[in-house]
Amino acid sequence: MEQQHDKNSENILSLANNLRWDLGVNLHDAVVESIYEDASRIARKTVSSKGNKAAYNLERKIDQLVTSRWLGFPIMLLMLALVFWLTIAGANVPSGLLAALLLDTVHPALKSFAAAAGLPWWLDGVLIDGAYLAMAWVVAVMLPPMAIFFPLFTLLEDLGYLPRVAFNMDSLYRKAGAHGKQALTMSMGFGCNAAGVIAARVIDSPRERLIAIITNNFSLCNGRWPTQILIATIFIGGAAPAHWAGLVSAGAVVGIAVLGIGFSLAVSWALSRSVLKGEASAFSLELPPYRPPRIWQTLYTSLIDRTIFVLWRAIVFAIPAGVVIWLVANVHIGGQSLAEYFIRWADPIALLFGLNGVIFLAYIIAIPANEIVIPTVLMLTVVSAGLSGVGAGAGVMFELDSIGATEEVLRAGGWTLLTGVNLMLFSLLHNPCSTTIYTIYKETNSLKWTLVSTFLPIVLGLAICFFVTQLWLLTA
Amino acid sequence: MRDTHPCENCPVHHTENLIRLGIAMDRVDYVVALAGNPNTGKSTVFNNLTGLRQHTGNWPGKTVVRAEGGFSFNDKRYKVVDLPGTYSLLSTSTDEEVARDFILFGRPDVTVIVVDATRLERNLNLALQILEITDRAVLCLNLIDEARRHEIEVDERALSRELGIPVVPAEARQKIGMEQLIAKIEEVASGKYICRPHRVRNRSARLNHAIEQLSKRLSEQFPGLPNLNWVALRLLEGDQRIIDAVQSGELGKLGAGLLAAPTR
Numbered sequence: 001m002e003q004q005h006d007k008n009s010e011n012i013l014s015l016a017n018n019l020r021w022d023l024g025v026n027l028h029d030a031v032v033e034s035i036y037e038d039a040s041r042i043a044r045k046t047v048s049s050k051g052n053k054a055a056y057n058l059e060r061k062i063d064q065l066v067t068s069r070w071l072g073f074p075i076m077l078l079m080l081a082l083v084f085w086l087t088i089a090g091a092n093v094p095s096g097l098l099a100a101l102l103l104d105t106v107h108p109a110l111k112s113f114a115a116a117a118g119l120p121w122w123l124d125g126v127l128i129d130g131a132y133l134a135m136a137w138v139v140a141v142m143l144p145p146m147a148i149f150f151p152l153f154t155l156l157e158d159l160g161y162l163p164r165v166a167f168n169m170d171s172l173y174r175k176a177g178a179h180g181k182q183a184l185t186m187s188m189g190f191g192c193n194a195a196g197v198i199a200a201r202v203i204d205s206p207r208e209r210l211i212a213i214i215t216n217n218f219s220l221c222n223g224r225w226p227t228q229i230l231i232a233t234i235f236i237g238g239a240a241p242a243h244w245a246g247l248v249s250a251g252a253v254v255g256i257a258v259l260g261i262g263f264s265l266a267v268s269w270a271l272s273r274s275v276l277k278g279e280a281s282a283f284s285l286e287l288p289p290y291r292p293p294r295i296w297q298t299l300y301t302s303l304i305d306r307t308i309f310v311l312w313r314a315i316v317f318a319i320p321a322g323v324v325i326w327l328v329a330n331v332h333i334g335g336q337s338l339a340e341y342f343i344r345w346a347d348p349i350a351l352l353f354g355l356n357g358v359i360f361l362a363y364i365i366a367i368p369a370n371e372i373v374i375p376t377v378l379m380l381t382v383v384s385a386g387l388s389g390v391g392a393g394a395g396v397m398f399e400l401d402s403i404g405a406t407e408e409v410l411r412a413g414g415w416t417l418l419t420g421v422n423l424m425l426f427s428l429l430h431n432p433c434s435t436t437i438y439t440i441y442k443e444t445n446s447l448k449w450t451l452v453s454t455f456l457p458i459v460l461g462l463a464i465c466f467f468v469t470q471l472w473l474l475t476a
Numbered sequence: 477m478r479d480t481h482p483c484e485n486c487p488v489h490h491t492e493n494l495i496r497l498g499i500a501m502d503r504v505d506y507v508v509a510l511a512g513n514p515n516t517g518k519s520t521v522f523n524n525l526t527g528l529r530q531h532t533g534n535w536p537g538k539t540v541v542r543a544e545g546g547f548s549f550n551d552k553r554y555k556v557v558d559l560p561g562t563y564s565l566l567s568t569s570t571d572e573e574v575a576r577d578f579i580l581f582g583r584p585d586v587t588v589i590v591v592d593a594t595r596l597e598r599n600l601n602l603a604l605q606i607l608e609i610t611d612r613a614v615l616c617l618n619l620i621d622e623a624r625r626h627e628i629e630v631d632e633r634a635l636s637r638e639l640g641i642p643v644v645p646a647e648a649r650q651k652i653g654m655e656q657l658i659a660k661i662e663e664v665a666s667g668k669y670i671c672r673p674h675r676v677r678n679r680s681a682r683l684n685h686a687i688e689q690l691s692k693r694l695s696e697q698f699p700g701l702p703n704l705n706w707v708a709l710r711l712l713e714g715d716q717r718i719i720d721a722v723q724s725g726e727l728g729k730l731g732a733g734l735l736a737a738p739t740r
C-alpha cells in the first residue's frame with residue numbers, strides 16, 4: 001500500500017517532468033503574463049479614474065524633493081535634527097519636575113520613613129539609596145525624552161517618510177555590501193537598539209540581516225543622547241567662545257551621530273568583505289503614498305506600546321544596578337571601598353585611552369542601561385576624589401542641580417577636554433546594553449555572533465580613544 | 477407588515493454580537509487568514525477585528541512574524557492570522573512562502589484579501605493567485621478614502637461579479653466597513669455564500685491540456701484536494717515545496733482532512 005503510494009507519486013512527478021519539457025522554458029513567464037492580463041482586464045472593467053492628477057502630482061513632487069540627489073540628505077538630517085531638538089528641548093522641563101518629585105521629595109520622605117521604622121542602615125542604603133534612586137533616576141531621565149521621541153518617530157513612520165529614508169540610504173548601504181533596508185533598522189536604532197535589532201527581521205538574507213544586527217549598536221540610542229548632550233555642553237561648549245557654545249555643542253552631538261552612521265557603513269563594508277562575504281541582494285522598495293497620520297491614535301499606541309514598555313524594561317534593569325552601585329561604594333575592605341580599589345587599579349590603564357578608572361567602572365556597572373552611566377560616573381567620582389559637600393552622601397546616586405555643579409565635580413575628578421571627547425566617543429563605541437545583547441542572542445540564536453556584536457564595538461572604541469589620545473598628546 | 481427598520485434584521489446591526497477576543501483563542505470554529513500586498517492595511521484590519529494592537533506603520537514589510545488573534549461573532553469563534561504582505565505567491569522568498577504555505581496547508585476557512593483601492597490592478601495580481609489556491613475568500617477593498625481623494629472609483633459590485641467572491645469597501649484606519657467585513661466572513665465561513673472564484677483564463681491550449689492531464693492523476697492520488705489545477709501548475713513549474721509535498725504525501729493528508737470534515 002505504502003509502496004503503491006510512493007510509486008504513484010513518482011509517476012505523477014515524472015509525468016510533470018515530461019510535460020514541463022514539452023511546454024518549454026517560457027512557461028513561468030506565460031503563467032505570470034496570463035495572471036497580469038486577467039488582472040488588468042478586471043481592473044479596466046471596474047476602476048474608473050477621473051484622474052485627480054493634482055493630488056498625485058503633488059506627491060510625486062514631494063518625493064522628487066525628499067529623495068533628490070542634492071536635497072535628500074540635507075532634508076533627512078534636518079528632519080532628524082528637528083526631532084532631536086524637540087526631544088532635547090521638550091524633555092528638559094518635565095525631567096526637572098520629575099527629578100524634583102522623585103529625587104528631592106519622595107527620596108527624603110522614604111529616608112525618614114525608614115528611619116522611623118528603624119531599618120538597619122545597610123538595608124535602608126541598599127533599598128532606598130541604591131534600588132529606589134536608580135529607578136527614580138531612570139524614570140526622571142528617560143520618561144520625558146521617550147514620551148516625546150517615540151510619538152514623533154511614529155508620526156514620521158505613519159506619514160510614510162521612513163521608506164524615503166531607506167531609499168536615500170540604499171545606495172550607500174549597497175556599496176557597503178549590506179541590504180538597503182538596513183537604513184530602516186538603523187533609524188529604529190536611534191530610538192532603541194533592541195528595537196532596531198528586532199526590526200532587522202525585515203531583511204530576508206541571513207547574511208545581510210546579521211550585518212544589520214551587528215552594526216545597529218552604532219546608532220546612538222535614547223539612553224546615550226543625555227550623556228552626549230551633557231558632556232558636549234560641559235567640555236566642548238565650554239571650550240568654545242560663550243556665544244557659540246550652544247551651537248558648537250549641538251554640532252558636536254550631531255557629529256557623533258553622523259560618525260556612528262559612518263561606523264555602521266564602514267563596519268558593514270568590512271564584514272561583507274571578510275567573514276560575511278556576499279553580494280548585496282536586490283530588493284524592490286515601494287514608496288507608499290503619504291497618509292495623514294492619525295495623531296491621537298499614534299500618541300496613544302506609541303506611549304502605551306513603546307514608551308511604557310521600554311521604560312518598564314529599563315526600570316527592571318536599573319533596580320539591581322542601583323543595588324550594585326551602592327554595594328561597591330559602601331562595602332569596605334581594609335579601609336577602602338570596592339569601587340576605590342577598582343578605580344585605583346584601572347586608572348593607569350584607562351589613562352592610556354584618555355579615560356579614567358571611574359568611567360571603566362561606570363560602564364561595567366551600567367551594562368543594564370546606558371542611561372545610568374552619567375549618574376554612576378558622578379557618584380564614583382565623588383567617592384574616589386573624596387569630595388565632600390556634594391550629593392547626598394557616599395554611594396548615593398544623585399542628580400546635580402545644575403550643569404555648572406556637574407562640571408565642578410568632574411573637573412575636581414581630574415577631567416579635561418580630552419576626557420570629555422573620549423567619553424563621547426566611548427559612549428558611541430562600546431558594548432550594547434544587556435537588553436540589546438539578550439535580544440541579539442534571541443534573534444541570531446548564536447553565541448558567537450552575540451559575542452562579536454558585544455566585543456567588536458568595545459575594541460573599536462578603545463582603539464579610537466587610544467588613537468585620539470596619543471595624537472592629542474603628541475600635538476599638545 | 478413590517479414595523480422594524482430593515483437594518484435591524486441584519487446581524488451587523490447588533491454590534492453586541494461581536495466580541496473581540498484578543499489572544500484568548502481556545503476552541504475556534506473558523507480560521508481566517510489576512511493576506512494582501514505590503515502596506516495595504518492588513519495589520520490595521522487585524523487590530524480592528526481582534527481588538528489587539530499589533531504595531532502598524534506606513535512602510536512595506538512591517539509585519540515580519542505571523543500574528544494571531546481572535547474574535548467571536550454570533551456565537552462562533554474565529555481565529556485571525558495576519559500574514560506578511562507579499563506581491564506574489566510565485567517566487568520563493570521566505571515571506572511569500574509563509575503566506576502561501578499558510579493559505580495552502582493551514583487551510584483557512586476564509587482568506588480575507590486586503591487590497592489597496594488606489595492600486596487595484598497591481599493588487600489583483602496577488603488576489604488572483606490566492607483565488608487559484610483557495611475558493612473561500614473575501615476581498616476587503618481598503619483605503620477607499622484615499623481612492624476617493626485621488627478621484628478613483630471602483631465598482632465593487634462588478635468587481636465581486638468578476639472575482640466571484642464578496643467585496644467589502646473599507647477604510648480600516650477609520651474602522652469603517654469592518655462590520656460588513658465580519659458579516660461577509662461569517663457568510664463565507666458558514667457556507668451561506670458560495671464563492672465562485674475567478675480562475676485565470678487565456679492560458680495556451682497546450683498548457684491547459686497539460687494541467688488537465690496532471691490534475692486527473694493528482695485527483696486519483698489525492699482525493700478531496702480542492703485546488704488540483706493550481707497544484708498541477710506548480711508541479712509543471714517545478715516548485716520544489718510542492719514536489720516535496722507530493723513525495724511526502726502531505727498533500728494527501730490535506731485532501732483527506734477536507735473530505736473528513738465536509739461541513740467546513
